Amino acid sequence: MNHSVTAKIMKISKLLTEWYKKNARDLPWRHTQDPYLIWISEIILQQTQVKQGAGYYNRFIQKYPDVMALANASEKDVLMVWQGLGYYSRARNLLAAAKQIVTDFQGKLPCSWHELKKLKGIGDYTAGAIASIAFREPVVAIDGNVSRVISRLYGFEVPIDSKEGVKLIRDQTLKILDKDDPGTFNQALMELGALCCKPANPSCADCPLNAFCSALSKQKVHKIPVKTNRNLIRTRWFNYFIIKCNGYVFIEQRKKRDIWNSLFQFPLVETEGNLPRELVLEELSNQVNVFPEDSKVTSVSEPIQHKLTHQSIIARFFELELPENNLGWPEEWIKIPGEQLNHYPFPVLIKNYLHKTLIF
Numbered sequence: 243m244n245h246s247v248t249a250k251i252m253k254i255s256k257l258l259t260e261w262y263k264k265n266a267r268d269l270p271w272r273h274t275q276d277p278y279l280i281w282i283s284e285i286i287l288q289q290t291q292v293k294q295g296a297g298y299y300n301r302f303i304q305k306y307p308d309v310m311a312l313a314n315a316s317e318k319d320v321l322m323v324w325q326g327l328g329y330y331s332r333a334r335n336l337l338a339a340a341k342q343i344v345t346d347f348q349g350k351l352p353c354s355w356h357e358l359k360k361l362k363g364i365g366d367y368t369a370g371a372i373a374s375i376a377f378r379e380p381v382v383a384i385d386g387n388v389s390r391v392i393s394r395l396y397g398f399e400v401p402i403d404s405k406e407g408v409k410l411i412r413d414q415t416l417k418i419l420d421k422d423d424p425g426t427f428n429q430a431l432m433e434l435g436a437l438c439c440k441p442a443n444p445s446c447a448d449c450p451l452n453a454f455c456s457a458l459s460k461q462k463v464h465k466i467p468v469k470t471n472r473n474l475i476r477t478r479w480f481n482y483f484i485i486k487c488n489g490y491v492f493i494e495q496r497k498k499r500d501i502w503n504s505l506f507q508f509p510l511v512e513t514e515g516n517l518p519r520e521l522v523l524e525e526l527s528n529q530v531n532v533f534p535e536d537s538k539v540t541s542v543s544e545p546i547q548h549k550l551t552h553q554s555i556i557a558r559f560f561e562l563e564l565p566e567n568n569l570g571w572p573e574e575w576i577k578i579p580g581e582q583l584n585h586y587p588f589p590v591l592i593k594n595y596l597h598k599t600l601i602f
């Protein structure tokens with residue numbers, strides 16, 4: 243690398259870290275070097291806003307203050323703490339990785355990027371964040387914020403979600419990484435993306451790197467980053483059955499590789515569209531061999547839309563009463579007293595419905 247390139251990199255790094263020291267938000271996980279706490283915060287913050295994540299982080303570490311406490315927890319309890327955050331595979335992976343740390347790493351998080359990647363649910367980004375912040379390993383941590391900053395700063399017009407784009411951004415970030423303080427550097431880049439180099443209307447006038455920014459000088463800030471157009475939203479129709487029976491109600495656990503895996507729900511029939519109630523009841527009979535008469539349905543909710551990143555769920559809730567002697571219910575259904583519903587982790591869609599209707 244020639245002298246002027248090295249000087250420019252040093253200047254970028256210096257401006258960035260100075261800006262970070264003045265502007266960084268005061269967040270609970272920024273007061274620690276403990277790799278366990280950094281790990282938990284990084285996992286919670288994936289796909290979650292900082293404001294919402296902070297409350298979950300505090301509750302999570304209060305309940306599970308170290309690896310051992312987490313490794314000894316039950317999946318149901320961990321999911322209860324996670325309830326409402328979404329992307330529940332993160333919680334299941336945290337638990338699995340905690341057990342791995344106890345069995346394979348003597349209860350301590352491994353201290354290198356390479357070893358961290360062996361843990362369930364830890365990918366390139368999370369390993370980079372933990373290794374650089376807790377262990378000062380000179381590795382990068384590239385999340386969506388960093389990708390946006392780097393692609394604008396260097397004017398990359400290759401899609402950032404393509405293989406080529408991912409490599410380009412990784413290589414470039416590594417070139418400018420402050421090897422003496424990689425943790426601060428990585429956090430500064432993320433924070434710049436979150437506070438200044440936002441997806442829409444970035445605050446370029448206040449950006450410490452504006453003198454070096456290629457997208458700004460070429461007036462391409464709103465065109466970069468480029469993304470491939472792969473994110474099609476899938477619409478799904480969920481019909482939930484709140485089947486009451488003498489103060490009891492039936493629930494089941496989601497077991498398939500699908501959204502909300504391991505969470506609980508009311509018996510569900512998924513249909514191809516918005517079917518009339520008779521056909522939905524018929525589907526219930528076909529799928530689970532339970533024969534509720536239409537006359538026993540006491541209410542059907544309006545369709546409720548629930549948006550996820552890649553899916554739009556349209557749900558209806560059918561409430562019905564069944565006499566004690568009616569069935570023969572499927573063995574995967576669990577019969578519980580209605581007042582115990584709040585002992586089980588449900589998707590937010592169901593939780594909100596219960597909260598709104600106060601049916602138990």
Ligand code: SF4
Pocket residue numbers: 391394395438439440444445446447449450451452455456457458463
């Ligand atoms: S000048 Fe604007 S576009 Fe460039 S890095 Fe800064 S905030 Fe992002």
